[in-house]
Amino acid sequence: MLTLHQYAQSPFNQKIQRMLNYKGVPFEEVYWRIADRSKVLKISPSGKLPALEHDGKVVVDSTDMAYYIEQAFPEHPLVPTSPRQRGLVHALEDWADESLYFYEMVLRFTTPGNSEKNTPKLIENESPALRWLLKRMIPRLLRKATASQGIGRKSREQLTVDTRRHIEAVANMLGQEDWLVANRLTLADLSVYAMFQCFRDADFAAAMLEEYPSVTAWMTRIEANTSTRAS
């Protein structure tokens, strides 16, 4: 049996859950609270989730998990074998994980209005006292983390320009196609989708997505192909 250990509201959960759903692999979901950090460290020494547990082995980092799953469950492949497509899938996955992730974090948790709406979802299962504290601390901590990465230092105007550029890039890559890389769903689609799905919880990014019908149709297509519930 596969167990997916997760923190609430992480885009990386969606990436792995949808991958397993597409392959028809049943899995259990465990959600950890921020208060459970000492237990999480025993599963994932870096403290980061998601982590995937399979037959006594634990895989951390969604990229390593994706390639592990692809190898362990090769049916309904999500990583192409053609070197060009394989390279493109990796580049797009890395763009999603290492760049778009920081945009969605800034947009959802540090911008006025969005932060007040999204932070409570992150901490709803914590104790009342910790909730009180985290509600104040999380936007501050994420502002600090995203500022040191760089994207958190951008002005609202620059974030708007960048976000449109990212959404437009996906619209341009899709053109008349159904999927980003191959003529079928790949890990690249799931990785970028996971971040854009979070954009939907950030006011202006959500509105901007709606201006690109080919992108929202692509998101709906991904949902239709990957939405079976976990066991």
Ligand SMILES: N[C@@H](CCC(=O)N[C@@H](CS)C(=O)NCC(=O)O)C(=O)O
């Ligand atoms: N590169 C990692 C990123 C995972 C990650 O940053 N997870 C966040 C939640 S979205 C986390 O566990 N944060 C807790 C921490 O940094 O201690 C992946 O692809 O899995």
